[in-house]
Amino acid sequence: AQTVTQSQPEMSVQEAETVTLSCTYDTSESDYYLFWYKQPPSRQMILVIRQEAYKQQNATENRFSVNFQKAAKSFSLKISDSQLGDAAMYFCAFRPSGGGADGLTFGKGTHLIIQP
Amino acid sequence: NAGVTQTPKFQVLKTGQSMTLQCAQDMNHEYMSWYRQDPGMGLRLIHYSVGAGITDQGEVPNGYNVSRSTTEDFPLRLLSAAPSQTSVYFCASRELAGVGEQYFGPGTRLTVT
Numbered sequence: 001a002q003t004v005t006q007s008q009p010e011m012s013v014q015e016a017e018t019v020t021l022s023c024t025y026d027t028s029e030s031d032y033y034l035f036w037y038k039q040p041p042s043r044q045m046i047l048v049i050r051q052e053a054y055k056q057q058n059a060t061e062n063r064f065s066v067n068f069q070k071a072a073k074s075f076s077l078k079i080s081d082s083q084l085g086d087a088a089m090y091f092c093a094f095r096p097s098g099g100g101a102d103g104l105t106f107g108k109g110t111h112l113i114i115q116p
Numbered sequence: 117n118a119g120v121t122q123t124p125k126f127q128v129l130k131t132g133q134s135m136t137l138q139c140a141q142d143m144n145h146e147y148m149s150w151y152r153q154d155p156g157m158g159l160r161l162i163h164y165s166v167g168a169g170i171t172d173q174g175e176v177p178n179g180y181n182v183s184r185s186t187t188e189d190f191p192l193r194l195l196s197a198a199p200s201q202t203s204v205y206f207c208a209s210r211e212l213a214g215v216g217e218q219y220f221g222p223g224t225r226l227t228v229t
Contacts, residue, residue, distance in 0.1 A: 004158070033215045043204065045159075045220035052215050091158050100212040101166050103149050103174055106158025 002027040004094050006107035013082050014115045020067075021077045021110045023092030031097045034068065034075045035104070039089040048090070051075065053097070079112075087114045118142050122207050122221035129197040129228045137192040137224050139207030145219075146212040148190040152176065152203040153223075159206060165190055166212055197228045 003026045013019035025034070036048040051059045051068050058066050063080045079086055089111050093104040123138045141148065146167045151159035151174075161174030165184040179201060181193040190209075194201060207221040 035218075043223050045206065045208075047217050050215055050217070093158070097215070100147065100214075101164065101172070103151075103161035103164055104159070104218060106160070108156060108158050 002029070002094050002096070002105050004092050004105050004107040006090075006092055006110050008110045009108070010111040010113065012113040012115060013079075015082055015084060017082055018078060018080045019082055019112065021079075021090050021092075021112065023075045023077070023107055025073050025075065025092075025094050025105075027073070027094065027096070029096045029098075033095045033097055034066075035093040035095070036064070036066070036075075036077045037091045037093060037106075038086075039091065039109075040087070045091075049077065082114050084114050084116060087112060120207055120209055120219050120221035122205075122224050124224060125222065127224060127226050129194070129226065131197060131199060131228060133197050135194050135197065137194075137205055137207075137226075139190045139192065139221060140188050141190075141207075141209040141219070142188065143209060143219065144187060145209035146187070148184065148207065148209045149174070149218075150180070150182065150190070150192045151206045151208065153206065154203050162192065162205075194226075199228045202226060202228045 032053045034051045038046045049061045067076045089109045091109045092107040096102045120141045149164035150162040153159045163182040165171045205224045210216045210218040
């Protein structure tokens, strides 16, 4: 079984600043996928970014990038030039890559507040 | 493409009642799953299916039943509702293999009194 830990229940950042959300995980799997999901007040789950563990290069999607440290089992999300629309709950999630039948294991989430 | 659809959006049940949460997807995905989200928690896997006729239990299956008679539909049944089942329920689908994006439905907020 795997666990995902998000140690920051809440983070606050000024608009246009940069913020980093932390995520660590524990697994005995050697190959897996990692994800960050955004959940705004509408409660819709939106995929922000994904990382395949076998890839050394950190994933980026526009203003969103990750710092993936496989040995440390760390997967942080950096949001640059924060915008009011980034305010939401952010969930880190893990899925083993073998077999395909595994569901996602989620952390408890970080509530991101954007100060205007 | 409608993506993943769920009905109803809101539901109030009395303890002991039964009901079915509906989920459908139009992306021809083999893999479908149900999660519940409780306050202060991430989503937890209830049941999943890797294709029509095949279902299996996730992390928190007790009190729930599923079936998968078609690729498109994956209903979740509450057999005898309990207050502990008050939660927001999400259905999701994805391709079975690879790092394919998991698409989520809009969720159903269920309250059991």
